[in-house]
Amino acid sequence: MSDLQGKHFDTVILGAGMSGLAAGIRLAYFGQKVLILERHNAAGGLNGFYSIAGRKYDVGLHAMTNYVPPEAKGTPLVKLLRQLRIRREELDLAPQLGSAIHFAGKRIRFANDFSLLESEIAREFPRQIDAFRRLDQFIRDFQETALSAEPGSARTAVAAHIDDPVLADLLLIPVSYYGSARENDMDLPQFAIMWKSLFHEGFARPYEGVRQIVRVLLDKYRAAGGQRKMKCGARRLLNDGRRVTGIELDNGDTITADQILSSAGLVETLRLCADQPDTVASDNIGQLSFAETITVLNQDPRRDFHWQDTIIFFCDSDRFHYETVRADGSVASLIDPRSGVICIPNNYAYSDQRTLPEGWLRVTARASYSGWEKLSSADYAAAKEIWHTHLNQIARRHLPAVADDAFARAVVAQDMFTPGTVERFTGHLGGAIYGAPRKSRDGRTPLGNLFICGTDQGFLGITGAMLSGISMANLHILGGKS
Numbered sequence: 001m002s003d004l005q006g007k008h009f010d011t012v013i014l015g016a017g018m019s020g021l022a023a024g025i026r027l028a029y030f031g032q033k034v035l036i037l038e039r040h041n042a043a044g045g046l047n048g049f050y051s052i053a054g055r056k057y058d059v060g061l062h063a064m065t066n067y068v069p070p071e072a073k074g075t076p077l078v079k080l081l082r083q084l085r086i087r088r089e090e091l092d093l094a095p096q097l098g099s100a101i102h103f104a105g106k107r108i109r110f111a112n113d114f115s116l117l118e119s120e121i122a123r124e125f126p127r128q129i130d131a132f133r134r135l136d137q138f139i140r141d142f143q144e145t146a147l148s149a150e151p152g153s154a155r156t157a158v159a160a161h162i163d164d165p166v167l168a169d170l171l172l173i174p175v176s177y178y179g180s181a182r183e184n185d186m187d188l189p190q191f192a193i194m195w196k197s198l199f200h201e202g203f204a205r206p207y208e209g210v211r212q213i214v215r216v217l218l219d220k221y222r223a224a225g226g227q228r229k230m231k232c233g234a235r236r237l238l239n240d241g242r243r244v245t246g247i248e249l250d251n252g253d254t255i256t257a258d259q260i261l262s263s264a265g266l267v268e269t270l271r272l273c274a275d276q277p278d279t280v281a282s283d284n285i286g287q288l289s290f291a292e293t294i295t296v297l298n299q300d301p302r303r304d305f306h307w308q309d310t311i312i313f314f315c316d317s318d319r320f321h322y323e324t325v326r327a328d329g330s331v332a333s334l335i336d337p338r339s340g341v342i343c344i345p346n347n348y349a350y351s352d353q354r355t356l357p358e359g360w361l362r363v364t365a366r367a368s369y370s371g372w373e374k375l376s377s378a379d380y381a382a383a384k385e386i387w388h389t390h391l392n393q394i395a396r397r398h399l400p401a402v403a404d405d406a407f408a409r410a411v412v413a414q415d416m417f418t419p420g421t422v423e424r425f426t427g428h429l430g431g432a433i434y435g436a437p438r439k440s441r442d443g444r445t446p447l448g449n450l451f452i453c454g455t456d457q458g459f460l461g462i463t464g465a466m467l468s469g470i471s472m473a474n475l476h477i478l479g480g481k482s
C-alpha cells in the first residue's frame with residue numbers, strides 16, 4: 001500500500017504530457033485537488049527527452065508551432081500563455097530562420113511570414129496562385145476549433161481548389177508529417193489547425209528545447225498545489241456503466257475522483273475501463289508511426305556546413321505516400337525513406353546571438369511498428385545502425401554538400417528512436433504517433449465523468465495539446481470557463 005490508497009481527488013488526470021500538465025495547471029489554479037498519474041519516469045509524454053552518456057536527446061520537439069511575435073493578439077499561443085499564466089520570457093522562444101518543402105524538383109521556402117510561402121507558390125506554380133489563395137481563404141474561414149466540426153477530408157478540400165496534383169501533394173507533406181493520424185489524408189479540422197499553425201503562425205524553439213517547456217509547466221503545476229505520481233499509471237477504470245467509480249493504479253492502490261481527464265489515447269482509455277473487452281475499438285488504432293535519427297556534430301551546421309534551413313519536409317517519389325509501413329522481415333522494409341522531415345535545431349534566431357554548444361541533425365521518416373518490435377536486441381541495434389547511415393545520406397542530399405569524410409569526422413554521438421520508443425513515451429498502441437484516426441472532438445466518452453484530452457481530442461502539436469488540456473478542463477470540469 002502506498003500513500004495514495006483510498007484517497008479522493010476532484011480530478012485525476014492520466015498522463016503528464018503537454019495536455020495533461022496544461023489541464024492540471026488550469027484546474028489547480030481554480031482550487032481543485034488534482035492528481036496527475038504518469039506511467040513513465042519523466043514528464044513530457046511524446047515531447048519528452050532522454051539521456052545517454054550525459055547528453056540529453058529531445059524526442060518530440062522539432063519546433064513549437066503557432067509562434068507569433070509578442071505584439072500579436074488572440075492567437076492560440078497568446079491564449080495558451082494567458083490561461084496558464086506563463087510569461088513569454090519563461091519559454092525563451094526563438095523564431096525559426098526559415099524552412100522548406102522539397103518535392104518533385106521544386107524547392108518551396110516558407111518562414112514565419114505567410115507572404116514568403118505565397119510568393120514561392122507564385123514562382124513555382126504561377127497558374128495555381130489564385131487557386132492557392134482561394135484555398136487559403138477557405139481554410140482561414142474554417143472553424144476548426146468548433147467541437148462540432150465534422151472530420152471531412154483534407155485531400156478533397158485541397159482538390160476542390162487546386163487541380164495540380166503536384167502542388168496538392170506538396171501542401172499535404174508538412175501538415176501530414178506534423179499531425180495526421182490518417183493514411184494518405186488528414187481530417188479537415190486538423191488540416192486547418194496545422195495549416196494555420198505552420199504557415200500563418202510559424203515555428204519557434206526554446207534555447208534549451210523541450211526541457212524548458214516541461215520545466216515551466218511542472219513549476220506552474222507544483223506552485224498551484226497540483227500533485228503528481230510518476231512511474232505509476234492507471235491500470236483500470238472501475239465503473240458502473242455510467243461513471244468511473246474508482247481508479248486502480250499500477251501499484252495496486254485504488255483511488256477515487258469526481259472527474260477523470262485522460263491523455264492516454266481514446267482506444268487506450270476505453271480499454272482501461274473494467275467493463276470493456278481488451279479488444280474494444282480495434283478499428284480505431286492508429287497505424288502510422290515514425291523513427292528518427294539524431295546525430296550530434298562538433299561543427300555548427302550553419303557556419304561550417306552552410307546548412308541554413310530550420311526544417312525541410314522532403315519527398316523523393318513522384319507522389320506523396322503517407323501510409324503505414326508494412327515490413328516483410330527484411331531490414332530494408334522497416335522504414336519508408338521516400339519522404340520525411342529534416343530538422344536542424346541550431347537554426348533558430350536565439351536571443352543575444354547565442355548558438356547551441358553542439359550541432360544537431362534530426363531526420364524523421366515513417367516506420368513499421370511490428371517490423372521493429374519483432375527484432376532481437378542484436379538485430380535491433382544493427383538495424384538502427386544501417387538506417388541511421390541511410391537516412392542521414394538521404395537527408396544530406398537535401399542539404400548543401402559536405403564531403404563524406406568531413407561529415408564522418410564531425411559526428412560525436414548518435415542515436416535513433418523507433419516506433420517502440422514512441423509507444424514507451426506515450427502508451428499509444430502500436431506506437432501510433434498521432435493516435436487514433438477517429439478523434440473524440442468534444443472529449444466525451446460513454447462514461448459521464450471520463451473525458452479525453454490531447455492527441456485524441458484532435459488538437460495537435462505542443463501548442464495544440466496544451467490548448468486541448470485547457471479547453472477540456474474549462475468545458476467539462478470548470479463549467480465553461482474561458
Ligand SMILES: Cc1cc2nc3c(=O)[nH]c(=O)nc-3n(C[C@H](O)[C@H](O)[C@H](O)COP(=O)(O)OP(=O)(O)OC[C@H]3O[C@@H](n4cnc5c(N)ncnc54)[C@H](O)[C@@H]3O)c2cc1C
Nearest residue numbers: 015017018019045046062063233234264427454455461462
Ligand atoms: C517525432 C515527433 C516530432 C514532433 N515534433 C513536434 C514538433 O516539432 N512540434 C509540435 O508542436 N509537436 C510535435 N510533435 C507532436 C507533439 O509531440 C504531440 O502532439 C503532443 O506532445 C501530444 O501531447 P499529449 O499530451 O496529447 O500526449 P502524450 O505526449 O502522448 O502524453 C500522454 C502521456 O500519458 C501517459 N500515459 C499513457 N497511458 C497512461 C496510463 N494508463 N496511466 C498514466 N499515464 C499514462 C504517457 O506516458 C504520456 O506521458 C511531434 C511528435 C513526434 C513523435
